[in-house]
Amino acid sequence: MRPNLVLYEEEFNLVTDVIKRLVTSANAKVVFLVDKNGQLITSSGHTEGIDTTSLASLTAGNIAATGGLAKLIGEKEFSILFHEGEKDNIHISIIGHRVILVVIFDERSSLGLVRLRVKKSGEELEKVFAEIDNKAGTDTSGLGVDSPFAEITDDDIENLFS
Amino acid sequence: MSFINYSSREINCKIVYYGPGLCGKTTNLQFIYKKTNPQARGKMISLATETDRTLFFDFLPLSLGDIRGFKTRFHLYTVPGQVFYDASRKLILKGVDGVVFVADSQVERMEANIESFENLRQNLAEQGYDLDTIPLVIQYNKRDLPNVVSMEELQKALNIRNVPAFEAVAPEGVGVFETLKAIAKLVLIELRKGTGG
Numbered sequence: 001m002r003p004n005l006v007l008y009e010e011e012f013n014l015v016t017d018v019i020k021r022l023v024t025s026a027n028a029k030v031v032f033l034v035d036k037n038g039q040l041i042t043s044s045g046h047t048e049g050i051d052t053t054s055l056a057s058l059t060a061g062n063i064a065a066t067g068g069l070a071k072l073i074g075e076k077e078f079s080i081l082f083h084e085g086e087k088d089n090i091h092i093s094i095i096g097h098r099v100i101l102v103v104i105f106d107e108r109s110s111l112g113l114v115r116l117r118v119k120k121s122g123e124e125l126e127k128v129f130a131e132i133d134n135k136a137g138t139d140t141s142g143l144g145v146d147s148p149f150a151e152i153t154d155d156d157i158e159n160l161f162s
Numbered sequence: 163m164s165f166i167n168y169s170s171r172e173i174n175c176k177i178v179y180y181g182p183g184l185c186g187k188t189t190n191l192q193f194i195y196k197k198t199n200p201q202a203r204g205k206m207i208s209l210a211t212e213t214d215r216t217l218f219f220d221f222l223p224l225s226l227g228d229i230r231g232f233k234t235r236f237h238l239y240t241v242p243g244q245v246f247y248d249a250s251r252k253l254i255l256k257g258v259d260g261v262v263f264v265a266d267s268q269v270e271r272m273e274a275n276i277e278s279f280e281n282l283r284q285n286l287a288e289q290g291y292d293l294d295t296i297p298l299v300i301q302y303n304k305r306d307l308p309n310v311v312s313m314e315e316l317q318k319a320l321n322i323r324n325v326p327a328f329e330a331v332a333p334e335g336v337g338v339f340e341t342l343k344a345i346a347k348l349v350l351i352e353l354r355k356g357t358g359g
Contacts, residue, residue, distance in 0.1 A: 004353075005165045012169035037257030038221075038237065039165040039174045053204045053223045057237065061209070061218060064253035148230045149173075152354045160226045160234065160350075161343050 004136075005035055011132050012042065018124045019044045022101075026117035027109035029088065032102040033125070034059050041099065055102070059092060063100055082111065093118055096126040163257040164353060166232075174235045175349050176257055177342075180282050181264035182274035183215075183243035186303040189332040190264065191222045191238055194342060197335065198224060216242040219254050226346065236346055243278065252285045260297035260349040261286075262341055264332075265320055267302050267310040272319070279320055297348035300327040301341045306334075 007015070019031045023045040030045035032052065038060030040052050066078045081092040091103040091114045101122060103114050165174040179187040188208065195206045204223035211217050220240040225233060241251040263282065265275045283293040302316050313329065321327050326344040330337030 004163055007165075007167045007169060009169045012167060035165055035257075037163060037165070037176055039176075041165070041167070051205055054207055054221070057207065057221045057223070061221075061253075064256060065218070065250070068249055068253055148232065149350075149353045150356060152229060152350060156229050157347050157350050160229060160346070 005039075005132075006136060007041065007132065011128055014128050015125065016042045016044065018121050018128070022103070022117055022121040025121075026103060026105065026114045028103045028105045028114065030102075030104045032056065032059070032104075034100045034102060036060055036063065036094075036098060036100060045104075059100055059102055063092065063094065080115075091115070091118060093122060095122045096129050098129055099125065101125065164259050164349075170233075171231055172233045172235060173229075173353070174237060175259040175346075175353075176237045176239065177260045177262065177345055177349065178255060178258045179238065179240040179262045179264055180251075180255075180278065181243055181303075182266055182271060182278040183245070185243060185264045185266040185271070185275075185278075186330075186332040187240035187243060187264050188216055188220050190262070190301070190303075190330075190338050190341070191220050191240055193332060193335045193338045194224070194238065195222055197339070202226070215244065216240055217247075218242065218250050229350070234350070236349075238342075245277075248281065248285070251281070252288060255285050255289050255291070258286075258289075258291065258296070259352070260299070260345045261293075262299050262301060262345050263320070264301045264303050264330075265316060267304045267316065268307055269309050269311055272311055275316075276319060294323060297345060297352050298323065298325045299341055299345040299348065300325060301330045301337060302327065303330045303332050303337075305329045305336070306331045 019033055019042055023031050028045060030047055032043045033041040034056040035041055038057040040056035043052055066081060070078050077094060079094045083090040088104055088106050093101050095101050101118060103118060105114055179190055181187055195203060202225045207221040209218035222238040224236045226236060239254050241254045263279060286293050300321050328337040328340045332338055
């Protein structure tokens with residue numbers, strides 16, 4: 001069981017930067033980064049009009065289902081999924097066994113280009129997440145020493161529901 | 163496993179509604195969806211069969227407001243309750259922060275409740291969680307039906323840990339928000355402890 005995923009400003013900016021560059025280099029419409037539990041980490045490109053929360057949850061469900069299929073036939077995971085539509089296509093890949101990179105693209109790009117660029121960005125992202133894991137490794141809660149949550153009072157929690 | 167983003171000051175937690183087939187997990191989410199301010203919720207997604215049985219999961223994102231300057235978001239999921247969807251149930255428990263066990267109060271579903279509860283224990287263990295320690299709330303649904311088991315008996319059979327438990331009539335909303343509030347509280351308390359799922 002992994003600790004909580006905690007993203008501080010510095011790593012968040014590093015990750016977002018990689019995603020932004022990928023949108024341009026792959027000629028993509030949108031790029032998302034989602035954690036395996038279905039939570040959106042960051043996105044870039046033409047996200048307006050897209051329900052990003054639903055997209056994140058369904059992507060994770062998709063990866064979980066294909067991961068289950070993989071295990072049934074003795075594979076560890078299927079690290080790349082590709083869905084082809086009439087206009088838009090979705091390229092999904094697992095980065096460092098932990099996060100999911102989603103690229104949506106149309107005829108202005110191609111599967112070959114997307115695969116090539118995703119590979120490079122994937123390597124960069126893997127480094128950043130390895131760094132995040134290192135940081136979390138020194139703190140078993142994964143919340144950081146200065147966690148604002150250690151101070152939550154019963155009243156704070158109660159107020160959420162008032 | 164919650165996800166804490168210091169950059170956007172957000173905290174995301176995952177709550178799973180578990181229980182035997184037709185106990186009312188989806189109905190809980192539908193009622194929450196119906197009664198929540200549209201600004202505080204996202205779209206509800208139901209991956210269901212043609213006969214409206216849950217095939218993979220239902221999903222409802224909710225925002226509860228700020229806590230210490232952090233937006234708190236809860237992602238509610240249901241599992242498919244039918245016994246043969248066990249592979250899917252396991253997947254949905256990945257990264258769970260809190261579980262609501264929805265029991266069907268009817269006498270004839272008692273065995274199904276117990277079987278589902280044991281199944282929950284097993285599937286949690288496979289993901290590295292312990293049903294005896296994970297944030298858990300129990301809901302006894304369908305209390306309006308005539309052939310229900312008494313609360314004492316239900317508690318004795320299912321609530322071994324003595325966690326918060328609520329009587330409910332999910333289609334009418336009885337007990338639905340009480341259940342949600344209780345599990346959200348337990349998850350936040352767990353986060354405060356710093357063990358975080």
